[in-house]
Amino acid sequence: MATNRTFTMVKPDAFGDGNTGAITQMIEAAGFKIVAMKLTRLSAEAAGKFYKVHNERPFYKDLCAYMSSGPIVAMILEKDNAVSDFRKLIGATNPANAEEGTIRKRFAKSIEANAVHGSDSDENAEIEGSFFFSGLERVS
Ligand code: RTP
Ligand code: MG
Numbered sequence: 001m002a003t004n005r006t007f008t009m010v011k012p013d014a015f016g017d018g019n020t021g022a023i024t025q026m027i028e029a030a031g032f033k034i035v036a037m038k039l040t041r042l043s044a045e046a047a048g049k050f051y052k053v054h055n056e057r058p059f060y061k062d063l064c065a066y067m068s069s070g071p072i073v074a075m076i077l078e079k080d081n082a083v084s085d086f087r088k089l090i091g092a093t094n095p096a097n098a099e100e101g102t103i104r105k106r107f108a109k110s111i112e113a114n115a116v117h118g119s120d121s122d123e124n125a126e127i128e129g130s131f132f133f134s135g136l137e138r139v140s
Pocket of ligand 1 (some may be wrong): 059063092093111112113114116117118119120
């Protein structure tokens with residue numbers, strides 16, 4: 001059910017540092033079930049499309065360059081209250097404000113290179129999951 005799913009990416013900084021396994025372990029330990037998973041790399045153009053909601057923001061250009069700078073791991077996750085519980089698990093956008101025990105507190109390097117993405121609504125979780133995965137690539 002779409003309402004019980006969220007979408008995440010392990011961002012280029014975290015993948016490059018070899019933190020994908022530790023992050024995935026935190027995600028599973030928090031009760032999320034992985035229903036789709038893929039290692040890939042965004043082109044600058046694809047990153048621009050994925051983040052087009054931010055295209056008026058001052059950080060948009062840097063964000064697209066950063067998100068296409070190395071491989072990412074995309075996942076669809078399932079859990080009750082997936083979107084809000086996952087936002088709690090990852091912590092604040094700026095790691096300086098992230099709470100202890102969150103993924104960003106542990107792994108983020110900066111407000112931009114902040115280790116993981118998390119969808120901000122059920123609607124966006126569906127849109128973002130569909131950006132990366134076909135129906136065949138999602139287990140039920
Ligand atoms: P995300 O979408 O990646 O889960 O992060 P978020 O909701 O916590 O933050 P959002 O406002 O959606 O921003 C998307 C991503 O853009 C980068 N960013 N850079 N330099 C800056 O001031 C700045 N602000 C945001 C981060 O990578 C952020 O996660
Ligand atoms: Mg966001």
